[in-house]
Amino acid sequence: MRAAANQHLSVVSPPAPAKAKPYVRAARFVTVELAATIMGLSEEAIRKRLSRGVWLENKQFRRGPDGRVWIDMEGIEAWVLAETA
Template structure:
């Protein structure tokens, strides 16, 4: 599945829901790339794009 809720993303990644919301609020993750709002208003996280973001960080 490409898009998951913040809760599910937290379970899979180890990032807390608070950390996810902080990245969204600070603009670290981009709207319609890393996250978006579903028609019902829930925030969904794009797992594929977050993996690319993680891999882009220099070691």
């Protein structure tokens, strides 16, 4: 009986390999606008942290050659870990 049941089995080819998906890496430096979205804060809240000295230049943010503020996400992560330790 077992041999008869095996006669109805078909050989299935393995699925074709999937195409490689693009690799997306989070940026270390982001604009104030994007940082606000990522962190769930308002742009104003971020700018206040900068103006009050809560986040320090060359630690949690940097200025580009054009004067634009770039938030250092690694610096923010280190700041959060230091504040919660």
